[in-house]
Amino acid sequence: GGGGGGGGHEVMTSHDHKEAAADMLAMHATGGGSPNGQRGVGKAALQAQLLQKHQRAAAAAAGNGSSNPPQPSPGSGVFSAQGEGGVGGMSREYLQKLILHQQTVNSWNEHNSNTLSAASYSASSDSGSRSRNGGGFFSNQGLENSIPEDNEESDLEDQRTHSQILKKHQIFMKHSEENIMSSSRKGARSSSSDSTSMADSTTECSDNSSRRKTGIAYDQAMLNHHCICRNNTCHVENPTRLQRIWFKFLELGLTQRCSVISGRMATKEELSLVHSESHVELYGALEGGPPPTHLTLLPCGGVGVDVDTVWNNAVSPAACRTAAGCVLDLSEQVASGQLANGMAIVRPPGHHAEANQPLGFCYFNNVAVAARNLLDKKLVERVLIVDWDVHHGNGTENAFVDDPNVLFISLHRFDNGNFFPGSGPANSTGTGQGAGKTVNIAFNSPADVAMADEDYMAAFRSIVMPISRAFNPCIVLVSAGFDAAHGHDRRLGGYSVSPECFGWMTSQLGTVAGGKLVLSLEGGYHLETLTQSVTSCLTQLIRRSSGSEEGVTTGARDCGVSQRSCEAMPSKEAILSILHTAQFHLPFWPELAGRHVHQQVRLSQSQSELQQQQQQQ
Numbered sequence: 001g002g003g004g005g006g007g008g009h010e011v012m013t014s015h016d017h018k019e020a021a022a023d024m025l026a027m028h029a030t031g032g033g034s035p036n037g038q039r040g041v042g043k044a045a046l047q048a049q050l051l052q053k054h055q056r057a058a059a060a061a062a063g064n065g066s067s068n069p070p071q072p073s074p075g076s077g078v079f080s081a082q083g084e085g086g087v088g089g090m091s092r093e094y095l096q097k098l099i100l101h102q103q104t105v106n107s108w109n110e111h112n113s114n115t116l117s118a119a120s121y122s123a124s125s126d127s128g129s130r131s132r133n134g135g136g137f138f139s140n141q142g143l144e145n146s147i148p149e150d151n152e153e154s155d156l157e158d159q160r161t162h163s164q165i166l167k168k169h170q171i172f173m174k175h176s177e178e179n180i181m182s183s184s185r186k187g188a189r190s191s192s193s194d195s196t197s198m199a200d201s202t203t204e205c206s207d208n209s210s211r212r213k214t215g216i217a218y219d220q221a222m223l224n225h226h227c228i229c230r231n232n233t234c235h236v237e238n239p240t241r242l243q244r245i246w247f248k249f250l251e252l253g254l255t256q257r258c259s260v261i262s263g264r265m266a267t268k269e270e271l272s273l274v275h276s277e278s279h280v281e282l283y284g285a286l287e288g289g290p291p292p293t294h295l296t297l298l299p300c301g302g303v304g305v306d307v308d309t310v311w312n313n314a315v316s317p318a319a320c321r322t323a324a325g326c327v328l329d330l331s332e333q334v335a336s337g338q339l340a341n342g343m344a345i346v347r348p349p350g351h352h353a354e355a356n357q358p359l360g361f362c363y364f365n366n367v368a369v370a371a372r373n374l375l376d377k378k379l380v381e382r383v384l385i386v387d388w389d390v391h392h393g394n395g396t397e398n399a400f401v402d403d404p405n406v407l408f409i410s411l412h413r414f415d416n417g418n419f420f421p422g423s424g425p426a427n428s429t430g431t432g433q434g435a436g437k438t439v440n441i442a443f444n445s446p447a448d449v450a451m452a453d454e455d456y457m458a459a460f461r462s463i464v465m466p467i468s469r470a471f472n473p474c475i476v477l478v479s480a481g482f483d484a485a486h487g488h489d490r491r492l493g494g495y496s497v498s499p500e501c502f503g504w505m506t507s508q509l510g511t512v513a514g515g516k517l518v519l520s521l522e523g524g525y526h527l528e529t530l531t532q533s534v535t536s537c538l539t540q541l542i543r544r545s546s547g548s549e550e551g552v553t554t555g556a557r558d559c560g561v562s563q564r565s566c567e568a569m570p571s572k573e574a575i576l577s578i579l580h581t582a583q584f585h586l587p588f589w590p591e592l593a594g595r596h597v598h599q600q601v602r603l604s605q606s607q608s609e610l611q612q613q614q615q616q617q
Contacts, residue, residue, distance in 0.1 A: 214538070214545045215333060215342030216255065217326035218246065219263030222347050225319035227302035227310035234300035235310060236492070236525040237348065237361040245345055245521075248531045249538070257542055259339060263346075266324035266369065273372040274365050274399050276356045283363045284321055289313035305358045320348055320363040324370075327520045331370040334516050335379040335475050340545035341510065341517040343480075343538050349522040351393035351479045352421060360391065360421060367479050367520050368399040374475065375405060384473035385409070386464065386509060388456075388502070389481020389522045390493045392424030392440070396479060402432040407439070407471045409464055411456065413484070413495065414442030414577075426580045429588065436588025439467060441581050445573040450494055451484070453501040453565035455574035457556060460508055462578050466591040468512050475516040476509050482524030482533040492525065499529060500560035503536030507554040510544045517541065536560070 223239040232238045249255050271280045282290045295303045295311060304310040323346035333339045350367060352360035371383045385400070387393040387410040400406035413419045414426075430438035441459050443451050468476075482502065483493040510517050519537055524530040540559065556566050570578075582592045 212337065212340040212545060213259045214257070214541045215261055215330050215339040216249070216258045216538070217261040217263060217330040217342065217344040217346065218242070219322050219326060221263065221322045222319045222326075224315040225310075225348055226312060226315070227298070227300060227304070228312050229298070229300040229302035231300055234298075234302075235308060237308070237523075239347075240527065241524070241530060242345055242347055242521075244527050244531050245534050248535055252535065254535070254538055254542065257546075258342075258538075261326065261329055261333070261342075263322045263326040264329065265318060265321035266328055266364070270328060270373060271321070271324060271364055271369060273376065274355060274368045275353070279356050283358060284317055286317050289317065306360075309358055309361050309363075316363070322346075323348060323350065324364045324366045327366040327370040327518070328373055331374055331475065331477060331518045332377075332379065334518050335374050341515060341541045342519070343534070343541060344518065344520040345534070346521050349481070350520070351387055351389060351396050351481070351522050352391070353395045354398060355395075359395070361523075362395065365395045365399060367393075367477050368396050370518075370520070371400070371406060371477055380474035381405065382407070382471065382473045384468055384471060384476045384513065385479065386468075386476065387412070387479035387481070387522075388484065388505060389479055390484035390488075390495055391420055391481065391523060392442075393479050393522075394421045394423040397424065397428070397438055397440075400434065401430055401438055402434040404433040404437060406434075407437050407467070407473065409439040409441070409467065411441045411459055411464070411484075412443065413445075413451070413493070414440075415444055426577070427584050429584050436585060439463065439581065439585060441577065443574060443577045445571070445577075447490065449571055449573050450490070450496045451571070451574055452496040452568075453498050453556075453561055454568040455570045456484075456497055456501055456505065457561075457565070458570035458574060459578055460505060463581055463585075463592065465508060465512075467585070467589050468509070470589060470591045473513045475518070476513045478506075478509065478517070478519040479522045480519040480534075480537065481522030482530050483526075485524065485526065485529040485533050487526035487529040498561065498565065499532035499536040500562070501556075501565065502533045503540045504554070504556050504559040504561055506537040506540040507544065507559055510540065511554060515544055517544075 223242060226232075226239060227235055232240060268280050268284055271284055282294065290305070290311070295305060298304050298308070298310070302310055302312075310316075323344075326346050327344045327350075330339070330342045330344050334342050344366070346366060348361050348363060350362045350365040350369075352358075353362035353365040367385060367387075371385060374380045374383060383406050385393075385396060385406060385408045387396060387408070390413050392412040392414070393408075393410055397408055397410065400408055408430075410424055412424055414424060417423075417425065424440040424442055426440050426442045428438055428440050429436055441463055443455070445451065480502075484495040484497045485493070485499065485502070486496040488494060506517070506519065519541070521534070524533065536559075557563070586592050
């Protein structure tokens, strides 16, 4: 699998490693020919050449007089050039993040053949559905080539179902494009006259969205981002994720109840609001792309910027910029009151992307760019960003760590820094004027404890919602990753949050900022729970936009959370993690001095003591 390591291969030198990546790009650019442009030399021949380079490198290392055979290092076979203080001049802190990512993906790919894959997916254990295989998802024609291909007669019904959905999709997209063109013309006519009054009205954070629709931002251009190996099973972050979500929306008729926004590519100026000019030029230029020194050869035969963050010069820049453009447009329309709320179905994700460095499948930080854009255009005064992806949003935190106008709250698995990306401890609270505006609910737990609905609901009730209401944001942006959902192996997620709980968290956040809420897809790789979770969130957004604010209930049972989860006490590990966060934020948020967190601790302790007494009896 992608990033699975170089098992069975000799160690490549730094020079040969870069040269091999350049050769692979050259082969892809020449349509499968040889690196020097000659036709007739296919991928197998190129792989043979690369193997020879491996062998030459190993022989050269063995000939240096060392009695010990060459050993793989964190920078060989996976990363790019090696440097003095790390890899390719990267800092040791960043290298540690890459190593954690490598370990995560390596472990995940070992597990991949039996559980999750991008091309074949399995329903969750309680659904009883068996696996189905999916086929070519890489054509520029998009969804037309996405009908699963399977030779088994028993899967013919699945193919017919997908065909029907695709026909509905084509009809719907035809009408959507007409509506989009019509609305964009109206928006262009009114934007100049309304811009001043829009800024005046939105900065007051008033609720003017009760009768407006929910928006969905989506574009097929994002399906084109793929590894040049063209093997979905090697990469958990792949086009199938978006296709499965979109199929489900069409199947349930959700798109017909929303305003669909066709994506556009974010401009370089917009991306530069968060990222350095050099980073934008490297990964946002439609021609050229990053040099081979910034790329590495992956075990799957493709190239990437780290162990599994794949890169394809022909299609990746446009897809990355389109993902950012979708979130930009959707957030502007919600902030201005044109839409009540919305969800951006985008890839690649963004919350790991730093100002100067891609990481963890992410190139541009979609949510961070959208937040900075809203503030710079004075469409809003304060932005709340909630990140519930199981991995910490390191890029987003660093983008606003000293900004008093952005409150960043992250709920993530931390495990004392041993879970990717290793950042986001509870004592990281922001710096300078942004002190207290970074809130990390960093869960620590042993291997046999998986955080579940009751733990996330306790964190929301005790930390997230009290601080969010006190901050009084003008809009809420959510880095909506779903890899904390059940079905993910512990090496990639390992938690057991239900789709309905994600819907409940969406409903809760819809009670602040006048309901102006935008979710942007981040992680989530178990295709069944991913589609269920995204659907649950969108359903709550539609529910809120279709009725009055007062008429929408936000109880957990109303959102479908199980009775067991509603009655269960949070785990001891979750309570300790929540209390740890509260300890560092009490000086900034007196709202946390209430009784709720401490009551939960006392109740949990009482319950634990009762269980011990029962066991003794």
